[in-house]
Amino acid sequence: MATKFKALIGFARMKDDELVVAANTIVGAMTDNPHFPTPSPSLEDVQDLLDDFSTKLAAARRRGSPEETALKNESREPLQLALQKLAYYVNGIAQGHLSTLLSSGFQTNSAGTIVQVPLKVERVRLSDGRQSGHVRLDFESQRKVLMYEYQYRMESESEWSDRLVTSSSKANIIAPLEVAQRYEVRVRAVNTHGVGDWSDTARILVR
Structure with missing residues (x-):
């Protein structure tokens, strides 16, 4: 049976930095993307949630208080939910078409894709x-x-x-x-x- 390609919707296991990078990548890739003319939720709403999470993540790292950490965690949940909803929209439009899915910035289940973080930087x-x-x-x-x-x-x-x-x-x-x-x-x-x-x-x- 042929593989049905789809955008992956799992964000809960991502580290905070990984979530910020993934969200930035998706918003950038979908902005003015002709494949996805009416994103749902809107990219503006996703960007607002991303900005809020990024601000609270920076505050939690600077001060490290339990309150700042709790605020950061609370702001992460709506961002994850918005990205999941956006992935459902992408999957509905793409209908398994791999190149369309890849243009969205979402990670996919495409054959041969190996998820790897960068190597350690050398020769500093x-x-x-x-x-x-x-x-x-x-x-x-x-x-x-x-x-x-x-x-x-x-x-x-x-x-x-x-x-x-x-x-x-x-x-x-x-x-x-x-x-x-x-x-x-x-x-x-x-x-x-x-x-x-x-x-x-x-x-x-x-x-």
């Missing part, structure tokens, strides 16, 4: 920037990656900075940093299937 390198207090960050690129996240901290500190985002593996500038202090940086890759492990840390004495 720090060097002096052109100005005092500036550091250049380079690392080995990966294929089929949506973006990279990186964080830095002074070696004497325990807390990492907020996550910064880049689409390039070369010539990323971190500034301003304190001169004559040692800093460390870590990087990870993000694709449509989730978030990779953090790289080994790279270190530099800021000049």
